[in-house]
Amino acid sequence: MPITYRIDDDRQILFVTCSGQLTDDMVVGLLTDLNDDDRHGPGYSALIDFRQADPFELTPDGVKLFIKLNREHVRECQTDKVAIVADDPLAFGTSRMYEMRGGDVAFPVNVFRTYDRAMEWLA
Numbered sequence: 001m002p003i004t005y006r007i008d009d010d011r012q013i014l015f016v017t018c019s020g021q022l023t024d025d026m027v028v029g030l031l032t033d034l035n036d037d038d039r040h041g042p043g044y045s046a047l048i049d050f051r052q053a054d055p056f057e058l059t060p061d062g063v064k065l066f067i068k069l070n071r072e073h074v075r076e077c078q079t080d081k082v083a084i085v086a087d088d089p090l091a092f093g094t095s096r097m098y099e100m101r102g103g104d105v106a107f108p109v110n111v112f113r114t115y116d117r118a119m120e121w122l123a
Helices: 024-036 060-072 089-101 115-122
Strands: 003-008 013-023 045-057 082-085 109-112
Touching: 003 024, 013 024, 024 060, 045 089, 045 115, 060 089, 082 089, 082 115, 089 109, 109 115
Parallel strands: 013 045, 045 082, 082 109
Antiparallel strands: 003 013
């Protein structure tokens, strides 16, 4: 499965791992799945890991749609903050677009090149 997630209740973090091909439809599907999953509650943070996504085919239009859906579902997700890990230049740049354009969504987003830095920020 290209996108998987697990919920760590002890740390209140939702870990999302993307591997293999990553497309706009897959990312939108992930948001739908997460909104339908009531196993995580308010105050949970998220770490989205793009390091294994190849090819990375998330487009600027896909980012815009993801931001729009985030705004529409912000009450349901009640996320504390989101860390994105992307070591590939394209994935990093696209993630920064989400960080900058999605800044008025109700939670902070930060993009990192390393997993450790992302975890430090979430702590």
